[in-house]
Amino acid sequence: MVQYNFKKITVVPTGKDFIDIILSRTQRQTPTVVHKGYAISRLRQFYMRKVKYTQQNFHEKLSAIVDEFPRLDDIHPFYGDLLHVLYNKDHYKLALGQINTARNLISKIAKDYVKLLKYGDSLYRCKSLKVAALGRMCTVIKRIGPSLAYLEQIRQHMSRLPSIDPNTRTVLICGYPNVGKSSFINKITRADVDVQPYAFTTKSLFVGHTDYKYLRYQVIDTPGILDRPFEDRNIIEMCSITALAHLRAAVLFFLDISGSCGYSIAQQAALFHSIKSLFMNKPLIVVCNKTDLQPLDGLPEEDMKLVMEMKAEAMKTVVGQAGEAADEDAVLLTMSTLTEDGVIAVKNAACERLLNQRVEIKMKSKKINDCLNRFHVAIPKPRDQKERPPCIPQAVLERKAKEAGEIEKRKLEKDLENENGGAGVYSADMRKHYMLADDEWKYDVMPEILDGHNVYDFVDPDILQRLEELEREEGLRLEQEADDDDFEMDGKELTPEEQEALAEIRKKKSLLIQEHRIKKSTAESRPIVPRKFDKDKKYTTERMGRQLTSLGLDPSKAIERIRGRSVSRKGRKRERSLAGDDEVGDDAMDVDGDQPRKKLRLRSQSISRSRSRSRPPSEVVPGEGFKDSAQKVKAMKIGKKAVKARNKDARRGEADRVIPNLKPKHLYSGKRSTGKTDRR
Known part of the structure; x- marks a missing residue:
């Protein structure tokens, strides 16, 4: 079954719009910068590409117009005659013929000028040939402007024809x-x-x-x-x-x-x-x-x-x-x-x-013969001379009669409407069809908003049971938190020596807190003294060791830890200085000759990774809507792929055309002859 849908025919632009679309696309999608210093073969290729690309775009657009409009000789005679009656078959064919001729002329112009461009001897000669080629193509399109306008009118009328x-x-x-x-x-x-x-x-x-x-x-x-x-x-x-x-x-x-x-x-x-x-x-x-x-x-x-x-x-x-x-x-x-x-x-x-x-x-x-071969009607052979007419049981007939009577008695909504004032006056009662446990509930008034709250948010038959579960769960959680917070030692399980040490520690802790509070109150007026000018030597490993020893604790592990930190800090500085030197090879040794610089760089990288750094792009932040980092990475890939074509076309958005610069330099610069220079 053939279906004709004339609504799918593409819009036919006017001659001026046609030229603007094609030349703008050529400008966007071909290189635009060329220099005198280029080799002549590169200059020729640059301008040949522009001519070929313009011809190809004209050819595609014109071919789409010729192919999408129906051919009156190929479609159903009803549509052929209808289009002839509405638009005149001769004018219609002439318009399409002119489009086809223009397409062939543009192909011939491009072929001729590409041949001339192959022998262009300078940048000026190649550019002049390119301008001439594009100008002749645009002239051809201007000449078929009336045909394009006529076909657009036909397209609009055909899109309104019934299917x-x-x-x-x-x-x-x-x-x-x-x-x-x-x-x-x-x-x-x-x-x-x-x-x-x-x-x-x-x-x-x-x-x-x-x-x-x-x-x-x-x-x-x-x-x-x-x-x-x-x-x-x-x-x-x-x-x-x-x-x-x-x-x-x-x-x-x-x-x-x-x-x-x-x-x-x-x-x-x-x-x-x-x-x-x-x-x-x-x-x-x-x-x-x-x-x-x-x-x-x-x-x-x-x-x-x-x-x-x-x-x-x-x-x-x-x-x-x-x-x-x-x-x-x-x-x-x-x-x-x-x-x-x-x-x-x-x-x-x-x-x-x-x-x-x-x-x-x-x-x-003739098709019926193929169908008849597939049919087979089975006719039973008579067993005796008795006649067996079709019989419907009496009970079935009585039931059918009863149902027919009920249907006649039952009033329809249309009958009720006619009895109660007709359309526009009668309002159908929807509540009588509600399926409830008790029919008396059908017309109960139930508020939607009560005391500023939505009633349906609180309608839950199991709400009391769920409330009990929530309270029980909250009680368990509070008990668990109380157990976790009970970390203060009461000192009952400790030996007398340990109790004395604990009392000393608590005393020292209270003194430190008091000292810190005093410092905090005078922090604004007190000058900051660097550690190397600290005369009292308050913060040294020896003093810390003496204090811990006086408390009866072993200070060796604490001192080792602090020394390890200072060594790693010095080593990091050393590696940074080595990384800043001029590289003379991966196998070059450091100053002391202990290990290659490559190993130092790797170590410095591992150390720098251990320090704080910015969040990687694949890490999921709460509220972004991603399940995990794999899903986020996949979404980022799809997003990049979606904008890739638009970025290639150098388009600002998803629109058909964007002219980023209304006065491009290559059209408004160079030698100018006498006369008006407002348009070039």
Whole structure:
């Protein structure tokens, strides 16, 4: 099944926009800086690349326009004729032909100038050839400006055309203007066609869809047709003629028997006979509309005779189609779109006849032989002479009758609406369908906000149980914290010597705290004395050792630890000084000849790593929304990849074009001739 979607055709830019887009892209995506000192081969290559790139972009854009617009000879005849009626086939083909010619001309210009650039002997000559090539390409595009504008107008109009499938099940409505065609399609489909009490309200084809026997049908509303010569018909009428000529559909010819449309039954019958050749081999139904104003039985004799003639013609068109010739009632139907009397009957009759015709055509086709080989109908052999008609048990019949009675008794929402004031007055009661444990609860008023709180935040049947669990958990946590905080020694488990040492330590601790507080209170006015000028020698390892020894503690490990720190600090300084020297090789020895500098550098790196450093990019910070560092690294990779193409194009954002400098230097500098220099 072929589907035509003209909404996907790309926008056709105007000639000026076309040139701006291509030249801007060439400027962005090719190198822009060249110097006189370059080799001549490099200069030639620089300008040849610009010419080729511009030609390639023009070729791609023009090819997209030529390929996306439909070729009238390759698409369905219905669409081909419809486009011819709307836009004139010759003008359409000429415009596309000019686009194709421009594409070939630009390719030829680029080929010629690339050949000349191969023999350019200076920067000035190469640049002049490049400017000439791009100028001639732009001139070609300017000349096809009217064709581009015409194709853009066609594209806009085609995008508004309805999406009609020429091969699916279709019901086509035709007739004089203002006979009720649009009202009918609004009744049987969800289409919203404008309906007004004057002629030619519908100016184009409108499509709606309806269902019958679980199948989807396409309903097409055509503009009104007047009874006049073919060459005098306008574009609006020709749309209807095209649809009648090319679509295999069930045709509903609408007849206004009341005459309120402004045309007599004789005029409508003349139109029917003038276009009856378009109804051949199609299911045709003559629909007498507006029976609420004029019943069919009350027509004058002359008008009734004309209606019967149309009925006889309609019978002729369907002779031989699935035995429908004998069913005369299905050819002439009456209805009123105002009262909706007979609307569904007309729809069902048209769909049924169309379905029968399609089945008949498929039965006559060659494909049916392949299908019949797969079918097998099993017929049981008779065992005796008894007749066994189909039998439905009495209990089933009684139950069906009971259900039908209940359905009749049950009131629907529509009945309640009609009883209580109709649409806009009646408000449906939704609470009666609530499924609750007790029906009396259905109309209880439950507040949403109470005392400034959302009620639904506190509606929890297990809230007391959860509160108890939380309190129990909080109590356990507090007990655990109390156990952890109980780290002060009471001295009961210690020996007398250890108790004396503990008392000394506590005394010393209190003295230090007091001293610290005194220093803190006088810190602003007290000068800072460097350690090397400390006359009292308060902070030395010997003094610390004497103090610890006096307390009865072994100071050796503390002294070793402090000396180890000072040695590592000196070694670090030494390594930094070595790293700052000029490197003479990885195997060069240090001053003392103890170890190679390479090992020193490695050691200094390991030491520097042990010190504090800034957070690595892959580390997850709380609140960033990442599960772990692997997920963060993956997200960073995807983000870099997403902006890579944009960064390559040197674009500021995601827009199509960015001109970072409105006056680029290469266009506004250099020698200038006499005259105006405001544009160069």
